[in-house]
Every structure is written in C-alpha cells, then in structure tokens.
Amino acid sequence: MDEGVIWWKRSPPLMQEVQTALLQYPKLKLLKTGDAFSIQGEWDVFGESKFIRSYQIRIHIPDDYPQDVPRVFEIGGEIQPIPDRHINPDSSACLFAPPQRWEKWPPTLGMKEFLDGPVREFFFSQAYFELEKKWPFGEWQHGNVGIVEYYLLKLGLRSIRQLKELLQYLPYASASRQWKCPCNHGKRLKNCHWDKFAELRNIIPAQEWDELKKILK
C-alpha cells in the first residue's frame, strides 16, 4: 500500500528510532536534503580502554530503509578508496558480504543496531588495519568469490561441488532419510549438514539463494 513512499513518511516510528539511536552518538547529526535524510559527523573508534582515532563519515539513509541498507562513506579522505581497503567502486564502505547482511542486520533491526554493529565493526577494522596491516575479524575475498566463501564457511562445506549439491535441496522443507550428505562423510544429510542448511535458509531470503545459484552456474 505504501510502496514508493519514502521511509520516514511511510513509517514515522522509524524516524523516532533513528533520532533515539543518535542520542548515543552526539558527534553525529541527522541532515535533511530535500526528502532524503543522511547522518553525518565524526565517528570515534575506541579500543578496550583507549581512544584510537576518528573518521569523518556520512551515512545515506535509502528511500526504502530498512529494506535497503544505508550506505556509509568515509568522507575525510583517510581511507584509500580501493578494493583492498573494502571500499566499493561507488566509494561506499563495504560493511559485509551481501548474504551476511541478513544475518548481521536484517530489516527488523534499526539504526541503533546498524551503528553499534556493522558501522562500528567496519571503522574498528579500518583503524586496526592502519596499525597492524591486517583485518581483526578477517575479510571476505572481493566479488563473487567472497560470496561463495561466505556460504562455504557458514555451511561448513569444503568445495563448490558440495555447495552445488546441497543447493538441490533448497525447495524441500524437510530432509528425506534417503538423502546422502554432500560433504562425503558418509552420513545421511538429515543427520549431518541439514540443520546448518535449514538455519541459514531461515535467515537468508530466496533472492540471495537465487543469486548464489547464478554465481555457481
């Protein structure tokens, strides 16, 4: 019914939630340009007990928020805008691999969880990388390879062949006793990788699985 209506007009409580979330971040301000809102200001990175450094950031809240993920930009020129620093071609920060979004920040969560989670983790990672030249939580490989890597890790599989085989069971709500697990451990799927698969299938929507199938073709 409200399709096409910008997020804050469609759902005023969402705006309330964004404003409340920003109370915890006094250096960030909500800005309005036309009908669009963005968040801009200084993002402080802390270690366990020390202030590490700040970044100047801007967060664009998309029209279809929270279905679409806000885009985060480092605007102070402190992070080299290259893939190896996990900056996308459009200069936005790459917070997570696309399927990981549904695990980390599903649309049921709000701006508080977005700032406390992916944004905090991203800038912590960047500050840590500057000091140690490695990523504190690891990194996904660029592009489709990183997406496949995500599924392999989450499902505990070791090869693309195993992943492709498991995807054959996507349409089924439950596992048949006859199906053999693609991991080749000799067990039945139901008693082996089915639970991990079913759990991930509950989190990640159909369009992401379709995307994975296209990648694996």
Place this chain on the structure above:
Amino acid sequence: MYSKLDEKAMTRFKDRVTSLLSSLEKAATQTEEEACKTLRKQFGDDFPEIMKKSEESSSDRSALASDMKAAIPSFSNPSRPWTKV
C-alpha cells in the same frame, strides 16, 4: 664588517654560507624530522631535535594496537568486510 677578513677566511666564510644555503634548500624539500637532522648538522645540538617523534609515535602505535587487540573479543560475530567488483 668583512673588510678585516683575509682571503682565506673569506673563502672559508663563503663556503660555510654556501653549505648552509644548500642545507636550507635540502631541508625545504624534506619531512620535518629529516629537515631537523639536516639543520642540526649546520647549527649543532642547539637546533631542536624531533628525531624521537617517530620512536614515540611507534611506541604510541604499539600501545594503541595492543588496546585494540584486547577489544577484539568484545565483538560478537563481527562482520567481515567484502568488496563489490
């Protein structure tokens, strides 16, 4: 002022001024730390030293890195960055 200088002293003075000019020109193209080293060769130990800046900064960086390492376990299932290509 220089009329009392004999030729040898004048030559020495000119060489010193030329050397100073060369050092100043070199320092103008260097980082603050390197420029200080260059100018200390001309002016001696009275010239301010900031060589220790990098050493201090290195120790600061190490302390910050340790503090960040200690904070890593406080992140629960953190996101790993990815990049669209």
